[in-house]
Amino acid sequence: MSEAQFFPFMADYATDPTSRAHRGATIYRLLTGVYPLEADISSDRNFDRHVLASILAAAAIDGGPIPKNVGLPGRELAALLEDYFPAVAIKADNGLLHFMCEQDDEVAMIGDLLLERRSTEGKLSGWLAAMVARRAIEPNHLWEDLGLGDRGELSRLLSRHFASLAARNINNMRWKRFIYRTLCENDGLLMCTTPVCTQCNDFNVCFGDESGESRMAERRREVVRQAPGPDIDNRDV
Known part of the structure; x- marks a missing residue:
């Protein structure tokens, strides 16, 4: 199941090689009505919707089945879209509703950790x-693979929905590194051989800079650079 099948309104973009570079920002806009940097995320409800749209957009530009890329069975993903993006027409056929995700042990462990520490009620935190667990196994900074604008948005997400876990990161460790370290500690394992972080050769791996340009903004800029003429919509997203 492709992103075009899951998002039928994206069919016109599926075979357009130029639009692939900024598909993430485009999908976000089609879900929410605005580009990511135009979104008002001041309220918790708007922020939650921004997070969900960002993850869906990031999953779509990765290619392949979106349920698999976000770690949700098709029926759960359809329910999420109905709750948070009701204006979007979703093709809820049997292929979608019965799509099941094969979850590996690593994803399951991260998911269980987050579920144990969730601080909000309802389906959303689940x-x-x-x-988050599924996107955590991708290779980039966690905030990037969630499609978020920066590390601060990830910190807000974790502090809002998984507060007790977020509160333990008192030394501002990189979030992905912190999550894996927490898993090891919970299992009685030692992830590090150096007792003091400042004496470790891998200090920058855990605590190094996590800034940078978001993937969607980077892709949008790429399109602007490659545009053949002045007619391209060059809004910075």
Whole structure:
């Protein structure tokens, strides 16, 4: 199941090689009505919706089945879209509703950790636990693979929905590194051989800079650079 099948309104973009570079920002806009940097995320509800749209957009530009990329069975993903993006027409056929995700042990362990520490009630925190866990096995900074604008948005997400876990990161360790370290500690394992972080050769791996340009903004800029003429919509997203 492709992103075009899951998001039928994206069909016109599926075979357009130029639009692939900024598909993430485009999908975000089609879900929410605005580009990511135009979004008002001042309220918790708007922020949650921003997070979900960001993850869906990041999953779509990765290619392949979106349920698999976000770690949610098709029926759960359809319910999420109905709750948070009701204006979007979703093709809820049997292929979508019965799509099941094969979850590996690593994703399951991260998901269980998040579920144990969730601080908000309802379906959303369960969906986010699964989605964050799945995106955590991607190779980039966690905030990047969630499609978020920066590390601060990830910190806000974790502090809001998984507060007790976020509160333990008192030394501002990189979030992905912190999550894996927490898993090891919970199992009685030692992730590090150096008792003091400042004496470790891998200090920058855990505590180094996590800034940078978001993937969607980077892709949008790429399109602007490659545009053949002045007619391209060059809004910075």
